[in-house]
Amino acid sequence: xxxxxxxxxxxxxxxxxxxxxxxxxxxxxxxxxxxxxxxxxxxxxxxxxxxxxxxxxxxxxxxxxxxxxxxxxxxxxxxxxxxxxxxxxxxxxxxxxxxxxxxxxxxxxxxxxxxxxxxxxxxxxxxxxxxxxxxxxxxxxxxxxxxxxxxxxxxxxxxxxxxxxxxxxxxxxxxxxxxxxxxxxxxxxxxxxxxxxxxxxxxxxxxxxxxxxxxxxxxxxxxxxxxxxxxxxxx
Amino acid sequence: xxxxxxxxxxxxxxxxxxxxxxxxxxxxxxxxxxxxxxxxxxxxxxxxxxxxxxxxxxxxxxxxxxxxxxxxxxxxxxxxxxxxxxxxxxxxxxxxxxxxxx
Numbered sequence: 001x002x003x004x005x006x007x008x009x010x011x012x013x014x015x016x017x018x019x020x021x022x023x024x025x026x027x028x029x030x031x032x033x034x035x036x037x038x039x040x041x042x043x044x045x046x047x048x049x050x051x052x053x054x055x056x057x058x059x060x061x062x063x064x065x066x067x068x069x070x071x072x073x074x075x076x077x078x079x080x081x082x083x084x085x086x087x088x089x090x091x092x093x094x095x096x097x098x099x100x101x102x103x104x105x106x107x108x109x110x111x112x113x114x115x116x117x118x119x120x121x122x123x124x125x126x127x128x129x130x131x132x133x134x135x136x137x138x139x140x141x142x143x144x145x146x147x148x149x150x151x152x153x154x155x156x157x158x159x160x161x162x163x164x165x166x167x168x169x170x171x172x173x174x175x176x177x178x179x180x181x182x183x184x185x186x187x188x189x190x191x192x193x194x195x196x197x198x199x200x201x202x203x204x205x206x207x208x209x210x211x212x213x214x215x216x217x218x219x220x221x222x223x224x225x226x227x228x229x230x231x232x233x234x235x
Numbered sequence: 236x237x238x239x240x241x242x243x244x245x246x247x248x249x250x251x252x253x254x255x256x257x258x259x260x261x262x263x264x265x266x267x268x269x270x271x272x273x274x275x276x277x278x279x280x281x282x283x284x285x286x287x288x289x290x291x292x293x294x295x296x297x298x299x300x301x302x303x304x305x306x307x308x309x310x311x312x313x314x315x316x317x318x319x320x321x322x323x324x325x326x327x328x329x330x331x332x333x334x335x336x337x
Contacts, residue, residue, distance in 0.1 A: 187320035
């Protein structure tokens with residue numbers, strides 16, 4: 001992770017191979033892909049040297065690194081779903097989550113590190129949707145790795161200026177009287193949307209409620225599953 | 236560190252050229268919005284990006300804009316808004332026009 005605390009990704013798609021496949025008149029070669037690996041980047045060599053040195057000195061073991069990578073990969077939206085489900089079920093917890101998010105996350109053993117969480121609530125009058133126009137900032141501690149579209153130029157540029165059109169493409173059509181509130185996660189905060197609780201879920205357990213909370217509903221590009229939909233999916 | 240602006244203040248994002256790393260997207264520059272939260276001092280990203288300490292920090296605010304103020308041809312509802320994080324050195328009182336070009 002960079003020193004700015006931003007989640008810059010370097011797994012961009014490589015578009016060099018993209019071209020029209022109407023092989024009409026002009027034959028063309030596909031780009032040559034060498035079998036042998038490219039020489040390693042300087043940063044890669046540096047990383048390997050540093051890592052080997054730290055292991056040799058006993059600062060940590062190779063197994064520690066493996067464990068850290070596995071725990072990072074294991075973070076996913078199920079964590080966020082549990083948090084939202086508790087906020088739905090427990091009004092006091094919901095208030096704490098909005099007003100003192102760091103404290104509320106401790107109940108789930110989550111430490112956001114340098115990035116503060118900003119929790120925004122969908123209501124009948126307001127629909128929140130999150131984007132990072134400058135890179136790909138995302139609440140990884142509770143939602144895991146962001147989906148590829150979240151990092152795409154199309155999503156980042158369009159959702160700030162035509163959020164309703166983007167929402168329709170995600171299957172969400174909102175009446176004009178609902179305020180669409182876009183959050184540009186451009187600096188130090190990370191954002192979590194508490195989606196509206198689906199009707200017909202009164203008295204549900206937190207565990208059952210969590211099954212209705214989708215990743216997209218916590219980004220704001222979606223809404224929570226309906227109670228019936230989840231019931232039929234689990235039966 | 237004292238915050239120059241308070242919740243409810245109208246501010247204009249300074250419209251200036253900036254070479255190098257910064258976190259003020261072009262689409263809000265020159266636009267007027269309302270401070271909705273004083274987040275607090277944060278390390279200066281324009282320094283951090285180049286390996287410096289980021290000290291002194293900069294006061295960070297959350298500022299809300301009406302979408303129709305950001306985009307002349309905005310096609311959504313009149314109540315639609317956008318909220319973004321902005322550092323104090325990119326903000327001016329909304330009645331100051333020094334940084335305004337649009």
